[in-house]
Amino acid sequence: MRAPRLFRSIAFRIVFIYIAIFAVSAASLVWFTYWNTKRELDAQTDQTIDAEIVGLSEQYQRLGIGGLDDVIMSRSVRGSQGLYLLTDMQHHPIAGNLDGWPAMIYRPNSFIEFNYERRVGGVSTLRRARGRVFTLTGGFQLLVARDIHERHETVRLFSTTLPWSLMLMLFLGVIGGAFMSRNLLTRLDSINQTSRDIMAGDLSRRVPVRGSGDEFDVLATNLNRMLERIERLMRGMREVTDSVAHDLRSPLNRLRNRIDAALRRLPTDSAEYDEIESAAMEVDQLIATFNALLLIAEAEAGLAREAMERIDLRDVVEGIAELYEPLAEEKGLSFELAPSGAAAIAGNKRLVAQALANLVDNAIKYTPEGGKVRVSIDDTPSGVALSVADNGIGIPADDRARVLDRFVRLEASRHSPGTGLGLSLVVAVAKLHDARLDLADNMPGLKATLVFPHDTKRQVPRGSGAAADRSEMNRSI
Amino acid sequence: MRILVVEDDLEAQRYLVNGLKEAGHVVDDAEDGEIGLSLSLSRPYDVAIVDRMLPKMDGLKLVEELRQHGNVTPVLFLSALSEVDDRVKGLKAGGDDYLTKPYAFVELLARLDALMRRRHPAAVKTRLQVGDLDLDLLTRTAKRGDVSIDLQPREFRLLEYLMRHANQVVTRTMLLESVWEYHFDPQTNVIDVHISRLRAKIDKGFETPLLHTVRGAGYMIRARA
Numbered sequence: 091m092r093a094p095r096l097f098r099s100i101a102f103r104i105v106f107i108y109i110a111i112f113a114v115s116a117a118s119l120v121w122f123t124y125w126n127t128k129r130e131l132d133a134q135t136d137q138t139i140d141a142e143i144v145g146l147s148e149q150y151q152r153l154g155i156g157g158l159d160d161v162i163m164s165r166s167v168r169g170s171q172g173l174y175l176l177t178d179m180q181h182h183p184i185a186g187n188l189d190g191w192p193a194m195i196y197r198p199n200s201f202i203e204f205n206y207e208r209r210v211g212g213v214s215t216l217r218r219a220r221g222r223v224f225t226l227t228g229g230f231q232l233l234v235a236r237d238i239h240e241r242h243e244t245v246r247l248f249s250t251t252l253p254w255s256l257m258l259m260l261f262l263g264v265i266g267g268a269f270m271s272r273n274l275l276t277r278l279d280s281i282n283q284t285s286r287d288i289m290a291g292d293l294s295r296r297v298p299v300r301g302s303g304d305e306f307d308v309l310a311t312n313l314n315r316m317l318e319r320i321e322r323l324m325r326g327m328r329e330v331t332d333s334v335a336h337d338l339r340s341p342l343n344r345l346r347n348r349i350d351a352a353l354r355r356l357p358t359d360s361a362e363y364d365e366i367e368s369a370a371m372e373v374d375q376l377i378a379t380f381n382a383l384l385l386i387a388e389a390e391a392g393l394a395r396e397a398m399e400r401i402d403l404r405d406v407v408e409g410i411a412e413l414y415e416p417l418a419e420e421k422g423l424s425f426e427l428a429p430s431g432a433a434a435i436a437g438n439k440r441l442v443a444q445a446l447a448n449l450v451d452n453a454i455k456y457t458p459e460g461g462k463v464r465v466s467i468d469d470t471p472s473g474v475a476l477s478v479a480d481n482g483i484g485i486p487a488d489d490r491a492r493v494l495d496r497f498v499r500l501e502a503s504r505h506s507p508g509t510g511l512g513l514s515l516v517v518a519v520a521k522l523h524d525a526r527l528d529l530a531d532n533m534p535g536l537k538a539t540l541v542f543p544h545d546t547k548r549q550v551p552r553g554s555g556a557a558a559d560r561s562e563m564n565r566s567i
Numbered sequence: 568m569r570i571l572v573v574e575d576d577l578e579a580q581r582y583l584v585n586g587l588k589e590a591g592h593v594v595d596d597a598e599d600g601e602i603g604l605s606l607s608l609s610r611p612y613d614v615a616i617v618d619r620m621l622p623k624m625d626g627l628k629l630v631e632e633l634r635q636h637g638n639v640t641p642v643l644f645l646s647a648l649s650e651v652d653d654r655v656k657g658l659k660a661g662g663d664d665y666l667t668k669p670y671a672f673v674e675l676l677a678r679l680d681a682l683m684r685r686r687h688p689a690a691v692k693t694r695l696q697v698g699d700l701d702l703d704l705l706t707r708t709a710k711r712g713d714v715s716i717d718l719q720p721r722e723f724r725l726l727e728y729l730m731r732h733a734n735q736v737v738t739r740t741m742l743l744e745s746v747w748e749y750h751f752d753p754q755t756n757v758i759d760v761h762i763s764r765l766r767a768k769i770d771k772g773f774e775t776p777l778l779h780t781v782r783g784a785g786y787m788i789r790a791r792a
Contacts, residue, residue, distance in 0.1 A: 332648050335647060335648055336620065336647040336648065339647035339667075339668045339669060340576055340579070340647055340668065342668070342669040343576075343579055343647065343668040343669035343670070344576070344578050344579055344582070345669070346669040346670070346671065346672075347578075347579060347582035347583070347586075347669075347672065348582065350582075350586065350671060350672035350673075351582055351585065351586060351672075353783070354586070354589060354672075358782065367783060370671070370783070373669070374671070377669055378752055381667075381752065382752075409747065409748075409749075412721055412747075413747055413749070413753070413757050413761075414757055416757070416760040416761055416764055417755060417757050417760045420760050440749075440750055440751065443749060443751070444749075444751040447749075447751065447753055451753070451755050454755070455755070
């Protein structure tokens with residue numbers, strides 16, 4: 091399954107990445123401030139403790155253990171910031187305001203943090219302290235510490251709140267991102283919709299400009315300018331083909347007229363009649379070639395795109411099959427139509443029908459008696475595939491690319507009638523429809539496949555859609 | 568029949584007019600769209616042949632104007648333009664048929680005949696008869712004499728078209744356009760095969776053939792040989 095469109099949008103991803111980077115930066119900043127403050131405060135505490143230890147050890151040297159005992163007693167007011175404990179070698183308390191040696195990992199001459207119990211008015215609370223153990227001469231242990239409970243609580247509160255704040259920040263960021271990307275998507279959608287309409291043949295469409303002068307407006311204006319140029323070029327192209335058509339058709343027309351006039355004056359059983367009639371046939375062949383060339387030029391220039399509509403390939407296949415089936419039968423070929431469901435493409439019905447007719451015509455022409463021609467439609471992931479397969483002489487692999495060129499006729503077909511433009515027209519029609527023409531070995535024979543892109547998202551003209559619905563109904567009745 | 572020819576290529580016009588006169592029609596000619604329009608509005612014609620590109624007034628415009636005046640004279644467009652969507656434009660503008668230059672004269676004559684006949688349709692027919700061949704359009708059945716003929720749907724349409732144009736030449740292109748609704752050159756003559764199948768069904772075993780091949784033109788269904 092694909093992610094919803096919103097999450098695939100570039101705007102959303104950019105906002106999301108930005109929020110993530112922002113969250114990491116904010117978290118690092120807060121963490122650094124916390125770490126630095128704690129270091130400073132610890133240093134202050136440690137200094138005080140060190141100073142006291144120095145003072146107390148001087149007292150001990152001067153007054154002995156008894157004197158130290160008195161000093162500690164006088165300093166150990168319950169509930170004060172300073173915490174003291176003097177013990178003998180076996181950790182038996184001698185003096186101080188701590189009840190017993192606290193549970194801690196003892197490291198000589200380094201600062202440690204530990205929890206201790208404090209009783210005020212019969213209520214005991216567990217509090218945090220930081221201090222240092224000092225060993226006096228004679229094996230006495232002196233623990234000097236300070237209560238840092240308030241500071242510790244603040245830090246704890248801070249570190250439990252921080253992840254939640256970050257999550258809230260991300261959540262708000264995602265909502266903001268969704269909102270912003272929806273806004274961008276709406277504008278991009280209008281550009282995409284216009285491009286699709288234009289590709290479908292409506293060259294007069296333009297991308298809407300809001301007039302706000304932002305980047306999207308600049309993009310829209312540039313696209314519109316480009317479209318205008320394309321439209322002008324297409325119009326020029328149309329004028330060129332029209333005038334070529336006109337300038338060549340008029341003399342050909344006069345030639346055909348003269349031949350017709352001559353034929354009308356001759357008795358049909360005379361030798362001259364036959365001669366002139368074959369001249370007429372030559373002219374008709376010339377006209378056919380010219381028409382095919384013109385059609386190829388038009389299809390390649392995309393001029394026929396204006397006549398694009400939604401067509402059901404199945405209808406085209408059934409029509410052409412019905413037209414050619416007797417021809418195949420007369421040649422002793424079996425003509426097979428693979429059943430298929432509705433296969434809608436956007437196309438020019440006339441040109442698609444002509445392309446299919448050319449493929450079927452070729453298949454019938456180059457398959458010897460007793461052979462088989464099979465037309466099928468397959469809905470593949472890459473598009474709707476329309477195939478004409480035969481088991482005739484086929485086309486050697488080396489020649490397959492070449493036969494698509496204009497006027498190329500292989501040795502095998504040299505003596506059969508044809509303009510040599512049949513496959514070129516199929517190529518041009520494929521190009522016009524953004525379709526692909528594959529020629530493959532059918533072992534033996536040729537399998538020609540036109541793969542049309544799926545007709546999705548394209549608006550269907552109301553009229554033809556309704557007609558399609560009707561034919562669908564007729565079919566199911 | 569009175570025919571108006573609006574064509575600016577004078578030589579083509581001359582051949583067209585001569586050919587039509589030889590075929591027994593009364594012909595007027597015009598060299599540009601404006602003369603063509605005023606002629607077609609002032610005189611009754613059975614059919615007008617209008618070139619698609621004309622000086623002063625384009626062929627499309629001419630027909631549009633004509634139709635706006637409520638004139639329903641059948642119009643056949645002649646066009647030297649490229650074809651893919653030009654036919655559609657011509658028919659939309661109010662033309663009744665469309666022929667691309669260069670054309671064969673027999674093709675033009677056959678189409679004119681069809682157009683003129685369309686203009687005077689007999690009362691809506693439910694049966695078509697040619698000789699002893701009888702086509703019932705309601706039950707979609709065909710009979711020759713007492714023998715009933717089994718026809719495929721497309722064969723029925725083919726026969727119906729031929730019989731509606733009985734005693735008239737019908738070209739292969741006309742059949743492809745009217746019966747199959749295709750407007751392209753099918754390379755091989757597929758129509759001939761369909762005709763010979765139909766012929767086998769309606770003429771085989773009967774004394775007088777009804778479906779005839781007209782040399783260099785097309786086909787015709789008629790009662791007498």
